[in-house]
Amino acid sequence: MCSIASATSVELLMSLLNHPLKNGAMADEELYKSDRSVLGLIPHQVRGNMNDFKITPMCGHAFNMCIACSTPILSEFKADPKTFLLTACNTPNYLEDLTGITQKMAEIDIDAIEAFDDFAFDSDEEVNDDGEEKIKT
Numbered sequence: 001m002c003s004i005a006s007a008t009s010v011e012l013l014m015s016l017l018n019h020p021l022k023n024g025a026m027a028d029e030e031l032y033k034s035d036r037s038v039l040g041l042i043p044h045q046v047r048g049n050m051n052d053f054k055i056t057p058m059c060g061h062a063f064n065m066c067i068a069c070s071t072p073i074l075s076e077f078k079a080d081p082k083t084f085l086l087t088a089c090n091t092p093n094y095l096e097d098l099t100g101i102t103q104k105m106a107e108i109d110i111d112a113i114e115a116f117d118d119f120a121f122d123s124d125e126e127v128n129d130d131g132e133e134k135i136k137t
């Protein structure tokens with residue numbers, strides 16, 4: 001797997017570096033619309049599995065609350081990199097607070113999520129004395 005992943009990564013990087021826009025090359029969900037270099041297609045990412053020996057080029061859009069690359073994170077980092085890193089390492093929810101993930105999580109109505117409550121786990125399911133379902137590991 002490592003050799004396949006590294007070889008694919010090198011091919012993707014070479015294709016990206018040979019595009020005039022380099023990392024500004026655009027991918028599209030309809031792959032035929034994605035930018036190409038002289039070496040071929042430039043997807044955002046490449047996923048593969050050994051189940052059917054298939055490698056799939058993909059397009060993924062940036063998450064506006066990403067704790068690695070969203071605008072609030074990059075702005076804070078650029079403003080004061082040392083303070084940003086120290087705060088991120090020493091304050092557990094700093095990145096989530098900065099991106100708005102904390103607020104988003106607080107807005108979730110857990111009662112509206114019923115899918116897992118009603119999910120049946122075949123024969124691995126047990127019920128304890130309180131009537132709660134337990135799952136064997």
Ligand SMILES: [Zn+2]
Binds near residue numbers: 063066067068069070
């Ligand atoms: Zn990101």
